[in-house]
Amino acid sequence: MTTFVFRSQGQPTRDSLVMRVITALTELEIDGAGIELLARGIRAMSDDDGGLVIADVSGPPGWQTRAGALLARHGLRCLPYAA
Incomplete structure (x- = not known):
């Protein structure tokens, strides 16, 4: 499980x-x-750069790179979250 923003x-x-x-x-x-979006769910918040969603997601390494086109189609970008 990794947390993504x-x-x-x-x-x-x-x-x-x-x-x-x-x-x-x-x-x-x-x-x-x-x-899979994990049961801990998602958290919405904002910072100096605007709105963001933090979500706990399990999946194969690099899934967010391979899913780049789908994420872009939804107007999203995704990066691992560094607390």
């Missing part, structure tokens, strides 16, 4: 950041990417 990328959208993260991760699960 998701931020908006590109044009603003009317969909909430949390819903875009949940939708993207659900699509990845359905597509058999081997990822």
Whole structure:
């Protein structure tokens, strides 16, 4: 399990950041990417750079790189979270 931070990328959208993260991760699960949003769930907050979502996700190493196109389609970028 790794904790990731998701931020908006590109044009603003009317969909909430949390819903875009949940939708993207659900699509990845359905597509058999081997990822899972863990029961601890997700946390939404903001910092000086704007809104962000922190989520605990299990999956194969580098899944977020391979899922880059899908994440971008949802207006997201994803990086490992460094506390």
